[in-house]
Amino acid sequence: MDILEFYKKALTIRFFEEKVDWLFSRGLLGGTTHLCIGQEATAVGVVGALRQDDYIVSTHRGHGHLIAKGADITKIFSELLGKREGYCKGRGGTQHLCVMELNFLGTNGITGGGLPIAAGAALSIKLSGEDRIAVCFFGEGASNQGTFHESLNMASIWNLPILFVCENNMYAMSTRFSDISKFDDVALRAASFGIPSVIIDGMDAGRVFENTKKIAEKIRQGGGPALIEAKTYRFCGHSKSDARLYRTREEEAAWKQKDPLPKMELKLLEVISQGEIEVIKRSIKASVDDAYEVAVAGEDPGVEEALEGAYAQREDLLPQGNI
């Protein structure tokens, strides 16, 4: 694990999300958004432990996963802005953001909707005899959808190369997990399917990385599915408008003490100086701002682009060769 790389990724995510937040507050973005501020460590820790060819299926709160996977933030901004230069030509937006060239099979607007899709990707790997793995992010709230149960069951009986990563940030929108689940841990639920699980501190990128690395290797070698539950917290509201009446400012403050970024900085200070850190910060901040400026100068889709493409043609060359 290259701590500097991780830090830069996490910082990019943070600045990216803050920019998105700011854009929303100014009315410069349509739709809604779900920011992962506070949860950067799970994104960089998990994805940092994967190979480029591993598949990722993400959630509505997926910018971090995507950036960690190596996406071009300009093209993400373009997508959020609904520009034709976006990864999905502006059609998908924040909740339907797929980047096939990165094996990133999409953020997902349907809570729990990505779980079976990830199982499908894992089945594909298994059938093809490849040694990659599929990673499925989901929230603790999503673990109440039937798809969670059904997908874990299939992963288990078919011994699929899949890693389920639950980002347990304690809330699903306004709903505290303890109000909609008997137990506070999602990991318990994996036991029904004989799927091994670990519960880890999701605010610590290093811990997330190490655990993922170890578990991913086991899966890659045919060990079958596993589940990681990362305890984390979103510092922001659920989506663009959220008064956060369902939790206290004290609880938030306590969690902010665990902010993954300062933690990384502390580690970094063992190798570089505070001044160098400041330089990195400024440069990443600038690159995020620049990316936005480039994106916003892009083009809106035209009417033909909006109306075409509901159906794939036979001759369409599909990147994965499934013609």
Added chain:
Amino acid sequence: MDILEFYKKALTIRFFEEKVDWLFSRGLLGGTTHLCIGQEATAVGVVGALRQDDYIVSTHRGHGHLIAKGADITKIFSELLGKREGYCKGRGGTQHLCVMELNFLGTNGITGGGLPIAAGAALSIKLSGEDRIAVCFFGEGASNQGTFHESLNMASIWNLPILFVCENNMYAMSTRFSDISKFDDVALRAASFGIPSVIIDGMDAGRVFENTKKIAEKIRQGGGPALIEAKTYRFCGHSKSDARLYRTREEEAAWKQKDPLPKMELKLLEVISQGEIEVIKRSIKASVDDAYEVAVAGEDPGVEEALEGAYAQREDLLPQGNI
């Protein structure tokens, strides 16, 4: 537990199902059917331990549950025959057979479809402050539906007065449970929700009864949901046409050794004679045949009856008072 009563009920179920089987083999019934021959002990054991006002939600394999609850077999035959005298005017048939006057909320053609409905009935009980309970039968195959997971979760967090009864007969149609589940026991899955469970011999009506009695009382007193897994076996095929290629005749023979009826007879012989048993058998057999004869002489629905009733009217008096 009145062993004689139980025996009579179980025998009624057996003869009823055999008659249905015979009718199908003669082409005298439309649709399909799922017989519970071999599983009579779970029906009489569970239902025998309940109160009249307890709700039952059943499955596609529900004749036994319904007969155990006290339904008139003539009216069940009428229903299977599609006669207007049937409980549902012949509209529901075997898989959609509801008897509100018995608090029997229906057999169910959708595998797993009854689970949330039962949770709803249990929530109703709780909101109304009643001391009855809701009992939900389901097969081990149904435990792979998302509704299983979702319903157990809601039952658990709302502490509902509901008893989940899994009739684990090892097969869902042709699919062996061990091929579609990591573990052979469904009961394990209840642990995720903090729902207590027991695994019992489903071929022994007495054991089923005693366990149900004890657990049902606990639930009635506010103890919250529980799950009973009854290990059982269907002696017949899944539905009317089934060559049973997925299991061996030896396995079937071994299970037939555990037939609940001879077991009951053995117990009964402590109080009555073999001759008396034969008389009971003949009389029940005759009453089943009679019921069929009465039912088959009933009337087919007319065209108006077929075309009316998709919508309830405002003035329709609903038995449960929900106008």
Added chain:
Amino acid sequence: MRKEKISYRKAIYKALDYALGSDEKTVFLGEDISAYGGAFGVSADLYKKYPTRVISTPISEGSFTGVAVGLSMTGYRVITEIMFMDFMTLAMDQIINHAANIHYMYGGQIACPIVVRTPAGGYRGYGPSHSKAMENLFMSIPGVKIVAPSSVEDAYGCFLSAVYDNNPVIFVEHKLLYNLEEEAELQSGKQVPLGKARVIKEGGDVTIVSHSYGVALAKEALADLEADGIDAELIDLRSIKPLDIETVIESVSKTGRLVTVEEGSIFGGVGAEVACQVIENCLQYIDGRIVRVGKADVPIPASLTAERFVLPSKGSIIEGVKKSLSW
């Protein structure tokens, strides 16, 4: 009772409050309907007023709809909220194979009085999984009613009718209507019967038939049409099922022209049914093209610009009307 300015959102709130307040055997189920008030803030403080009967559920649309069915069979009237209409896909089994069938398939023994409330529709850049107006999906399902009011008074009155109906009712609330404010007289408990369309504006040249937010768009179009000398009649269906085709037929018999407007797909949509019934009943009066205005047959893109090209608009309605007159 004086008229006061009130929003569509508030009208639904008041109707919910009335229903919960006047009958203890009424329950309201949905995700985040407590402290959050639902994704669109409709239910506000109801969870405080009716703490045991306003129940926030886990994210389990499929099963909490089933819970509603079970509650309704055992003596309760149930209102559920599906946070976005797009998520109704997860509740389809309980609606289609259970709720819709119960009264008929159980031979009239029991009914299933549930209202499935759901915010629907686009124009907000939410993208393909959060923007659909899918009322047409339920048209062919016997046993359900489909209601999609466009005005504040109807929101209140139709909602109460839906609650006191003994059948499952899909109640569609367009997101862009929530902030609509109108002078309205909400007489406590007053119901607006389902299955009765409303003539919003009379006119002699062409009949425009719509529902939900389509009516708001059509209203905008009226002024432009008038400026062009076109006197359109505008009908708000209010409920799609039952469908008040008589009111439409009466209008088309007069105008001879029909334009249907809906936010869902044209192919297999509400307009097809309306047009078809008009043809079946008064073909002889038609003397203009029948035109259907609706969503292009593509998913709803997130890009606000692209979304505008895909969904119906004031412009496409005007175009549709002119097309119908041009024949």
Added chain:
Amino acid sequence: MRKEKISYRKAIYKALDYALGSDEKTVFLGEDISAYGGAFGVSADLYKKYPTRVISTPISEGSFTGVAVGLSMTGYRVITEIMFMDFMTLAMDQIINHAANIHYMYGGQIACPIVVRTPAGGYRGYGPSHSKAMENLFMSIPGVKIVAPSSVEDAYGCFLSAVYDNNPVIFVEHKLLYNLEEEAELQSGKQVPLGKARVIKEGGDVTIVSHSYGVALAKEALADLEADGIDAELIDLRSIKPLDIETVIESVSKTGRLVTVEEGSIFGGVGAEVACQVIENCLQYIDGRIVRVGKADVPIPASLTAERFVLPSKGSIIEGVKKSLSW
């Protein structure tokens, strides 16, 4: 290649065999498709021929459809079997919010080539949850195709077209057609293009448009009609989406009369769309009543007698045709 008598069931089997045999990147998923061969015995011994790619699933329609989506995005063509079409209600989310959108919403990066095969339809006394022909439910969903062939050759050829299509295809197999035997020439791998209707019988008096088992019923009606001196033209749509309206228009331009026949509900059904497009395109030629024949707007009762009153029949088709001529 000689013609041989072959059943509809066997034709689907052969098409499945061809698809699985000719491309290793093809997977078949469904419940009980191994030793049981599926509820209707279609897949027979395929699990032995392709042991790794014919995969029997748990009873989890919602998620195994999602598995198909994931497989298709990562390089596989997938065929799934939903045991009864009624159970598609459980797979709606993955079909509507995922599969159908993928090509468009991801900007054309990837397609979703899956075929959802499903036995549909009534007349067997299976009751409300096992009898529906619900093809109309998918009409308004952009991105999916709907195919429902009525003949043995089309079953084979349309199925292969569906497999090699790069979009999700709902493939409807009517239960009563499985045993249909026809002299057919199944040229190995030969596809029948989707979106092309077939004129089954030419005639000058009235156009009957149907699909799936409705075509078989209409065929039966033809003889009776002829005996009554009515020369009907019968069109089999084969695919509902894309819809070959040109063939219908051409016919109606000639006959002046249209009767649509479908097993699903008339209200919001396929007939409404067909009739509406006919009106939009050739109103001037219509000189008879447009008549829609289909299911009464009630659930499908289990009673065989009652079911016959509810579903379309030879009789109701004849009646419909006469009504269209009586005007």
